[in-house]
Amino acid sequence: LINQTFPTKQISVILAMEEKEDINVRNSKFETLNSKFGGNFNHFLTTVHKLKKGEISGKASNERFAAVWFKKRFIDEAKLNIDYFTVTSCDADHKYHPNHFACLTFKFLDNPKRFRMFWQPAVMFYNNIWELPAITRVPNTFGSIWNLSQLPRKDRLINAQNYSLSYKLLDEVDYWDADKIPEDWGIFFKAYYKVKGGLEVEPIYLPLHADAAQSTSFWKTIKVQYEQFKRWAWGASDDSWIIKNYLIDSEIPFWDKTTRLMHVISSHFLWPVNWFMITIGLTIPTLLNPAFGRTTLGYMVPKLSSLILTIALSFLIVLLFIDYVYRPKRTQKVSIWRIIISPFEFVLMPIAGFIFTALPGIDAHTRLMLGKYIEYKVTEKV
Structure with missing residues (x-):
């Protein structure tokens, strides 16, 4: 991503994780990536998805949580x-x-x-x-x-x-x-x-x-x-x-x-x-x-x-x-x-x-x- 010819400051990256993953492993991944690459992007964020009743563990439920969260937290609140x-x-x-x-x-x-x-x-x-x-x-x-x-x-x-x-x-x-x-x-x-x-x-x-x-x-x-x-x-x-x-x-x-x-x-x-x-x-x-x-x-x-x-x-x-x-x-x-x-x-x-x-x-x-x-x-x- 950092090698894109497109301005990377216009890209927001969300590292979508699952709660069932060990918290220390999650934090280590995010901190390592954020310290190395975070400054290249508009946002470098992480979400932690907790599986709810009626949901199935997988990419769909994880992506849904991250996308809904970003819209509420960054698009709606900033009125973009x-x-x-x-x-x-x-x-x-x-x-x-x-x-x-x-x-x-x-x-x-x-x-x-x-x-x-x-x-x-x-x-x-x-x-x-x-x-x-x-x-x-x-x-x-x-x-x-x-x-x-x-x-x-x-x-x-x-x-x-x-x-x-x-x-x-x-x-x-x-x-x-x-x-x-x-x-x-x-x-x-x-x-x-x-x-x-x-x-x-x-x-x-x-x-x-x-x-x-x-x-x-x-x-x-x-x-x-x-x-x-x-x-x-x-x-x-x-x-x-x-x-x-x-x-x-x-x-x-x-x-x-x-x-x-x-x-x-x-x-x-x-x-x-x-x-x-x-x-x-x-x-x-x-x-x-x-x-x-x-x-x-x-x-x-x-x-x-x-x-x-x-x-x-x-x-x-x-x-x-x-x-x-x-x-x-x-x-x-x-x-x-x-x-x-x-x-x-x-x-x-x-x-x-x-x-x-x-x-x-x-x-x-x-x-x-x-x-x-x-x-x-x-x-x-x-």
């Missing part, structure tokens, strides 16, 4: 104009491009629909990419490129992980819901239905580097990465509420809300089954009916599928090039040999896809179906 404030939801491990807030400010001031907009950068899990085992480096690489690829898709782009919006819009829709775990898609659709559509997510074409899940050992890293994907798959818990609002709303244009709903359904409902459809889907008809394999269709489908997958595989070269451009340069700890073999890590895609896509998706959706709700766990990032 809320129209000129933006809010950015940021994790502690996120590293901004130096021009991020300059770009955000320009887009905010230049857009006449500024109070009906979210802004989303390309979140890329590259801070510790060279320290990860290959099995988790593969999904984090693909996840980073996927986040980048979604930015031009305004019809389906939804804010996630790190995003900004006007304080006025956030206050208008009554902030994040403190009783939910999913907070990014949750605040988007809460605002979307509250203001009756017309809401968009505008891309910020700048990379934002984040830490991937990492623990102190190989197996612990596998576990924390799995838990992170399971929490993301838990976003399906919002789908019934989104569908309900879709059905009862009569003001949002039909195709606008339908396009949004279809994206939500395809993203969440297909999450646990995509891996199976791609890897073993074509063998199922033959297993169920061996005679099918002797028909013309049964003979041609595997060949056609093989051709399609081969063509799709050729685009892996494009992905490798994008990864090469954006991935941080190797440190001295990383050997040349590791650089040479890194493109071949993508042969782990089927295994990584099963462990970090299919399994956590099935896990989360089954728990949701049985009413065995998960608790928010902060992803370990050493």
Whole structure:
């Protein structure tokens, strides 16, 4: 943040903490950061959120408390104009491009629909990419490129992980819901239905580097990465509420809300089954009916599928090039040999896809179906 080309004296930083954290640890963190960086900003503040009845421990309840507190304590008491404030939801491990807030400010001031907009950068899990085992480096690489690829898709782009919006819009829709775990898609659709559509997510074409899940050992890293994907798959818990609002709303244009709903359904409902459809889907008809394999269709489908997958595989070269451009340069700890073999890590895609896509998706959706709700766990990032 202190390296922003935008004047940092116009940025207020809130270190939002939880009461359940040890008070000495909390105070030590804040005092260390404040003494080192506090003088660079307009405000460098901390909030301590105490979990109340009806709230769920997580980012949503914590952010809500901090945002409501700042509005009352600094905007309302000083009688400042809320129209000129933006809010950015940021994790502690996120590293901004130096021009991020300059770009955000320009887009905010230049857009006449500024109070009906979210802004989303390309979140890329590259801070510790060279320290990860290959099995988790593969999904984090693909996840980073996927986040980048979604930015031009305004019809389906939804804010996630790190995003900004006007304080006025956030206050208008009554902030994040403190009783939910999913907070990014949750605040988007809460605002979307509250203001009756017309809401968009505008891309910020700048990379934002984040830490991937990492623990102190190989197996612990596998576990924390799995838990992170399971929490993301838990976003399906919002789908019934989104569908309900879709059905009862009569003001949002039909195709606008339908396009949004279809994206939500395809993203969440297909999450646990995509891996199976791609890897073993074509063998199922033959297993169920061996005679099918002797028909013309049964003979041609595997060949056609093989051709399609081969063509799709050729685009892996494009992905490798994008990864090469954006991935941080190797440190001295990383050997040349590791650089040479890194493109071949993508042969782990089927295994990584099963462990970090299919399994956590099935896990989360089954728990949701049985009413065995998960608790928010902060992803370990050493």
